[in-house]
Amino acid sequence: MEPPRGVLASIWNFVRFLPYFVGLLLLGTIKGAILCPLICLIITIGNSAITLALWPMHFVWTYYSILRAKKIGPVLKLVLFIFLPVPLILSPAVAICGSVLGGIAYGFFAPIFATFQAVGEGKTNEFFHCFYDGTRSSIECSFTVVRDFMDVSRHSYLSIMEDLRQQEPQDGQYYEIRLVHLPGAVIAGVLGFLIDMPLISLIAMFKGPYMLFKGWHRLFHDLLGREGPFLETICVPFAGLAIILWPLAVTGAVLASIVSSIFLGGYAGVVVYQESSFWFGLCYIVASLSLYDEYSNDVLDMPDWSCFPRPHYRRNMVLSRMNSRASTISRPGSFRNPPSRSGSVKNPIIEIKPLELLHLLFDEAKRFGESLVSEGLITPQDIEDAKSKGSCGIVTIGLPAYSLFQALLRSVKANSSGILIGNDLNEITSTNRPKDVFFDWFLNPLLIIKDQIKAENLSATEEEYFGKLVLLRGDPVRLKSSSIGPPPESERKKAELDALARRLQGITKSMSRYPTFLRHFDNIVEALLEDLMKKNIVNRPTGGSQRLTKSRSLFHRVFSQRSVRSRATTSNSGCDPESQRSVETTSTENV
Incomplete structure (x- = not known):
C-alpha cells in the first residue's frame, strides 16, 4: 500500500x-x-x-x-x-x-x-x-x-x-x-524551589501555545502527506486521534515542566553540598532557568538562545562545560527533515516492543526450565520454594539468568552484534531495542558481558560448567554438593567466570523488580509444576487412583512428602536401618 x-x-x-x-x-x-x-x-x-x-x-x-x-x-x-x-x-x-x-x-x-x-x-x-x-x-x-x-x-x-x-x-x-554544609544545602534547596518553580512555570505556559500550533501543523502535514510517524504504518485513524489529543499532550508537557521545576530548583541544595559553597548554589538557581529555556527551545526548534544568564556553578570548568554541552540537546530532525519514503518503506526497522521482549525472555526461561527439570537440575523442592518464598532462588533468579547466559552464548557463536533470543533467533540490537531507558540499564551491561564471554573463548566443558554455575550460584550448598563439571584449570579464569555469573544473577535480580516480571514468572512455575506432575504419574505404577484428573492439592502433597522423605533419608543415612524403614513407611502412609 x-x-x-x-x-x-x-x-x-x-x-x-x-x-x-x-x-x-x-x-x-x-x-x-x-x-x-x-x-x-x-x-x-x-x-x-x-x-x-x-x-x-x-x-x-x-x-x-x-x-x-x-x-x-x-x-x-x-x-x-x-x-x-x-x-x-x-x-x-x-x-x-x-x-x-x-x-x-x-x-x-x-x-x-x-x-x-x-x-x-x-x-x-x-x-x-x-x-x-x-x-x-x-x-x-x-x-x-x-x-x-x-x-x-x-x-x-x-x-x-x-x-x-x-x-x-x-x-x-x-x-x-557533612552536617556543617547541611543547613546551607537546605536553604539553597528551598530558595531554588521558590524561585525556579514560578519562573519555569511561566516559561512553560508561555511556550505552550507555540507547542500546540506547531504540533498541529506538523500532524496535519503528516496526515495529508503520509509522512513522519505515519509513514510506516499508514494508520490515518491514529493520525486523526493524535490531532484531537494533541492539546492533552501539550497540557501534560506543561504540567510535567511545573512538576520537574520542583526537583530542578531543589537540586541547588545538592550543588551546595557537593561544592561546599552556598554561592555556587545561588549560581545554579539562575543557571537552571537558562538550562530549561534552552532545552525547551531545542525541543520546539526555536532559536538557540536564552535571555537568562548562565553563571558557572561548578569549580571544575571541565564539568561545567560538559553539563552545558549535555543540556543542549540536538534538535529533532523530524521537524525539518522528514524521513525518506523510499528508504523507509524498502528497509523498515522493526522495533521490538517492551512486552514482546519480555515474552521472548520468559519463553526462553520456560523452554530451558523444562529441559533442566528433565535433567534433574531443577527439583520439586526448588519449584515449591519459588512458589512459597518468591525471592532469590534457583528457579526465580537462577533460571532466568541461565536463559540469558544461553542467549549470550548463542550470540557469541553466531558472531551477532546484538543478542539472539527465542526459537526464531530474534536479534536485539541498539537499533531495534525498545526505546526505553529501563532497557538501556540491562541491554548495555549484557552486551558487555557478551563481549567478555567471547574473550574467554570457552570450551564445551567450560560452557557447561559456566551454565551450571549461573544456575546454582544462589544456593551455595547445592553448588558445592552438585556435580557441575570440572572447573577451569586456571584459577584466574575460574574467578572471572564466577564474577560473570555473579553479574548475570545481579542483572536478573534487578529485572525481577520490573512490574510484570513476577506475574509472568508465576506462569512458568505453574508450567514446570505441571510438567513434574505428569512425569511423576508416568514414572509411578498405573492404577485407578493414579490418573491425570487428580486434584492439584494431591500432587502438592505427593511432592512435599517425597521431598520430606528424601531429606529425612539423607539426614538419617548414618542411623540404623530400622530408623530409615520407619521414615519411609511414614511417608508412604501420608501419601
Whole structure:
C-alpha cells in the first residue's frame, strides 16, 4: 500500500477518512464513558487497599533496613530517621491520588485506542471487533494493573530493601553526610524551589501555545502527506486521534515542566553540598532557568538562545562545560527533515516492543526450565520454594539468568552484534531495542558481558560448567554438593567466570523488580509444576487412583512428602536401618 500522491489525492483521502474516523471516535468514546467508572473503581479500590494494608510494613521495614544498612554512615542514618516520616506519611495519599487519576485515564482512553486498533491491518471481522475490543480486555487489564502494583509494593520493595541491607561499602567507605554544609544545602534547596518553580512555570505556559500550533501543523502535514510517524504504518485513524489529543499532550508537557521545576530548583541544595559553597548554589538557581529555556527551545526548534544568564556553578570548568554541552540537546530532525519514503518503506526497522521482549525472555526461561527439570537440575523442592518464598532462588533468579547466559552464548557463536533470543533467533540490537531507558540499564551491561564471554573463548566443558554455575550460584550448598563439571584449570579464569555469573544473577535480580516480571514468572512455575506432575504419574505404577484428573492439592502433597522423605533419608543415612524403614513407611502412609 503506497501513500497517496499529489494534492488532489491527499485531499480526497482526507475527506473520505473524516466520517470513518468520526464514527470510530464516537464509538470508542461511548465505550470509554461506560467502562471508565468501573475500571477506575477497580484500580482505585485495589491499589488503595494494597497501599493502606502494606503501609505499616513499609514504614517499619524502611526504618529497619536503613538501621541495618552497611553502606550508610551513622550521621546520615540519623538525618534520614528525622526526615523520612514526611515522604512515608505522604506516600499513601500520593498513591491513592495517582490510582484515581490513572484509573480515569486508562478507563477512558483504553477502549478508544482498542476501537481504532480493531480496524488495523490484518484484522478480520472488523465490525464485531469495533464493538467488542476494549471492553472485556480493558476490565481484565485493570485487574492486571492491581496485580502488578501489588508485586511492586511487595516483591520489588522487599528486594530493594534487602539489597540495601546486604550491600557492603566499597573500599570500606560508607556513605556519610557533612552536617556543617547541611543547613546551607537546605536553604539553597528551598530558595531554588521558590524561585525556579514560578519562573519555569511561566516559561512553560508561555511556550505552550507555540507547542500546540506547531504540533498541529506538523500532524496535519503528516496526515495529508503520509509522512513522519505515519509513514510506516499508514494508520490515518491514529493520525486523526493524535490531532484531537494533541492539546492533552501539550497540557501534560506543561504540567510535567511545573512538576520537574520542583526537583530542578531543589537540586541547588545538592550543588551546595557537593561544592561546599552556598554561592555556587545561588549560581545554579539562575543557571537552571537558562538550562530549561534552552532545552525547551531545542525541543520546539526555536532559536538557540536564552535571555537568562548562565553563571558557572561548578569549580571544575571541565564539568561545567560538559553539563552545558549535555543540556543542549540536538534538535529533532523530524521537524525539518522528514524521513525518506523510499528508504523507509524498502528497509523498515522493526522495533521490538517492551512486552514482546519480555515474552521472548520468559519463553526462553520456560523452554530451558523444562529441559533442566528433565535433567534433574531443577527439583520439586526448588519449584515449591519459588512458589512459597518468591525471592532469590534457583528457579526465580537462577533460571532466568541461565536463559540469558544461553542467549549470550548463542550470540557469541553466531558472531551477532546484538543478542539472539527465542526459537526464531530474534536479534536485539541498539537499533531495534525498545526505546526505553529501563532497557538501556540491562541491554548495555549484557552486551558487555557478551563481549567478555567471547574473550574467554570457552570450551564445551567450560560452557557447561559456566551454565551450571549461573544456575546454582544462589544456593551455595547445592553448588558445592552438585556435580557441575570440572572447573577451569586456571584459577584466574575460574574467578572471572564466577564474577560473570555473579553479574548475570545481579542483572536478573534487578529485572525481577520490573512490574510484570513476577506475574509472568508465576506462569512458568505453574508450567514446570505441571510438567513434574505428569512425569511423576508416568514414572509411578498405573492404577485407578493414579490418573491425570487428580486434584492439584494431591500432587502438592505427593511432592512435599517425597521431598520430606528424601531429606529425612539423607539426614538419617548414618542411623540404623530400622530408623530409615520407619521414615519411609511414614511417608508412604501420608501419601
